Amino acid sequence: GKAASAGEKTRRKVIVHEGIALDTVTYEAAGPRRVFGAGPLVLLHGWPESLVTYDLVYQRLSVEGFQVVGITFPGFGDSDKPPDGSEVYSVHGLVQALRGALRSLEIEKCILGGHSMGSFVAWEFAALYPDSVSVLLAIGSAATAASPHDYNRLEPYVVAIKAFMDVHKHKIPVTFAHNSLVGDLYDKKKVPRAFVKGMVEETRKAPPYVWLALMQDLIRRNDSRLLSRIKAPTLLLNGANDSLFTLNMQKAMRERMTSAAATQIVRIPKSGHSPHWEQPELFVQNVAAFIHAHLHLVAGSDHEQASPWRRGGLVAIVRRDHQAALSKCGRADREWLLRGRGVLGGHAHLHPLSVGEVAHGGAQAGRS
Numbered sequence: 012g013k014a015a016s017a018g019e020k021t022r023r024k025v026i027v028h029e030g031i032a033l034d035t036v037t038y039e040a041a042g043p044r045r046v047f048g049a050g051p052l053v054l055l056h057g058w059p060e061s062l063v064t065y066d067l068v069y070q071r072l073s074v075e076g077f078q079v080v081g082i083t084f085p086g087f088g089d090s091d092k093p094p095d096g097s098e099v100y101s102v103h104g105l106v107q108a109l110r111g112a113l114r115s116l117e118i119e120k121c122i123l124g125g126h127s128m129g130s131f132v133a134w135e136f137a138a139l140y141p142d143s144v145s146v147l148l149a150i151g152s153a154a155t156a157a158s159p160h161d162y163n164r165l166e167p168y169v170v171a172i173k174a175f176m177d178v179h180k181h182k183i184p185v186t187f188a189h190n191s192l193v194g195d196l197y198d199k200k201k202v203p204r205a206f207v208k209g210m211v212e213e214t215r216k217a218p219p220y221v222w223l224a225l226m227q228d229l230i231r232r233n234d235s236r237l238l239s240r241i242k243a244p245t246l247l248l249n250g251a252n253d254s255l256f257t258l259n260m261q262k263a264m265r266e267r268m269t270s271a272a273a274t275q276i277v278r279i280p281k282s283g284h285s286p287h288w289e290q291p292e293l294f295v296q297n298v299a300a301f302i303h304a305h306l307h308l309v310a311g312s313d314h315e316q317a318s319p320w321r322r323g324g325l326v327a328i329v330r331r332d333h334q335a336a337l338s339k340c341g342r343a344d345r346e347w348l349l350r351g352r353g354v355l356g357g358h359a360h361l362h363p364l365s366v367g368e369v370a371h372g373g374a375q376a377g378r379s
Contacts, residue, residue, distance in 0.1 A: 018073055027085075027111030031099070034089040035116065036062055036081045041073040049145040049306050050121035051078040055109065057127030057151070057285075058229065059183075059191070059222045061088025061213045064126065067206065067291040075299045080121075082112050084132075086221035088213055100224035102232060105132045106139065113143070122302060123243075124148030127256075127284065128229060131156070134245075138237035146302050147245040147271075151253055151284050153260040154235035154267055164255060165230050172223045183222060188214045195284040197252040202288045238267035244305040245274045248297060250282035250289065273305055 018041030024032040037051075052072060056064045062081030072079045083090040085099045085108050098104050109132060113121065123144045125133030130152035137144040156165065171187060188211045193199040199207070245268060247261045258278065265274045277297050282289035 018070075020069075024090075025112050025115035027108050027115060029093075031085050031091045031093060031108065031111075033085065033091070033108065033112050034062060034083040035112065036069070037116075038069045038073040038079040040076050040078050041070070042076040048120075049302070050118060051080050052302075053080045053082065053113070053118065053121045053123050055082060055123070055125035055129030055133055056084070056087070057125075057129050058225050059087060059214045059217045060210065061090075061216070063088065063209060063213045064285075065287060066209075067203075068287050068295055071291060071295040072298070075295060077122075077299075077302075080116065080118070082109065084108060084129075086225075087217045089216065092218060092221065095218075095220040095224070100221060101228040102128070102131050102135060102225075102234070106136045109136055110140065119143065120145055122146040122148070124150060124298070125152075126150040126287065127152070128225060131229070131234075134241060135234060135237055137243055137245075138240040141240065141242040144243045146305060147241060147243040148248060148298060148301075149245060149264070150248045150287065151250065151256055152247060152264065153256040154238060154264040155233040156229045156256075157231060157233045158260075160257075160260075161255065162230050165226060168226050169223065169230070172219050172226070176219050176223065180219060182215050183217075183219055185211060185215070195253065195255055197250060197281050197283040197289055201281075206288070235264075235267055238264065239269050241268055241271050244272045244301075246298070246301040247274065247276045248286065248294070249276075249278060250284060250286040251278040251280045252282060253284045255284050275301060277301070 019039045021037045021039075023035055023037075025035055026032055054062070054065050056062055061083040065079075065081055069079050069081065084105050085097075086092050093099055099108055105128075113119075120143055123133045123137060123146070125131070125148070127150070130149040134147060134149055134152065137147045153161070155161075168191070172183070175183065175187075189207070192210055192214065193202075193207065196202065247265060249256060249258075249261060258276070261276050265276060268274050279286035279290045279293050279297065282293075287294045
């Protein structure tokens, strides 16, 4: 077929094991491709959502130079819905469905990101198939959801869904679906109402038995031993106000990732469990910065050379023609500028950045 054009969006079904068709979307890179050999950025949704959950960030990530792929798991959204009792309705079952989807999409290696339930699928996939993941992004994640903290938060969902099924409801009620989505947002008024309304309808496409099976699996399973098998650089990204998976849970997760090339915890301010909804720009900035820093990417469409730049404990991947100007900044201005451009615990990628902005940006702009 014809080659895809920059920024083009393609929605199509792919077949995985046992003939199950999954809904996928692909956004071609709208800006200069900055990822060479890492594969596309594949994003996995949380419970009980669909690929639509990333609609506020797909285009932004595309502009950053990524080819972005969204996949809807079996049972959710517009993907096929195997009957109740299917083995696919578990994290391990979704890992195998993901493997089949990537094979159908002819993706041998990818930058893999997942949110909430999708993050458990992403990190288990990265542990089982380390050669297939170049960078791992765990969004709103933890080592397990079987802790007493999460069980007490999530078990009421199980009770309610069983009650709906007992009265033969074939769709989750609108109010329950809405509250499930917005319950852990920092400020639901900041999320576009049309988007939330669309997400409510997306979640209701999943039959109640799918909601139930995956939630039960999440609060029963503990595969945290697999975290030590992850090799890819890993970003643990969550909302600073996430009450479901807390900072201490992220720290515990990081401690178990003893084989990862790098691990970094980043908290997005003024956001709860879904930072890609509440702070889409900050979400994209942090994701792009982490990937750029750990893949040693170049800036600019002409593949301008870039290399690690070090000063006072800071490491950044900076265009070489900018490094001299950056070195002229005072330490305070330099650190402020780097953090403003996406420093993640001492790592940053600046792209594209004018020499004037490097030399004067910190001194001229106010700090907040």
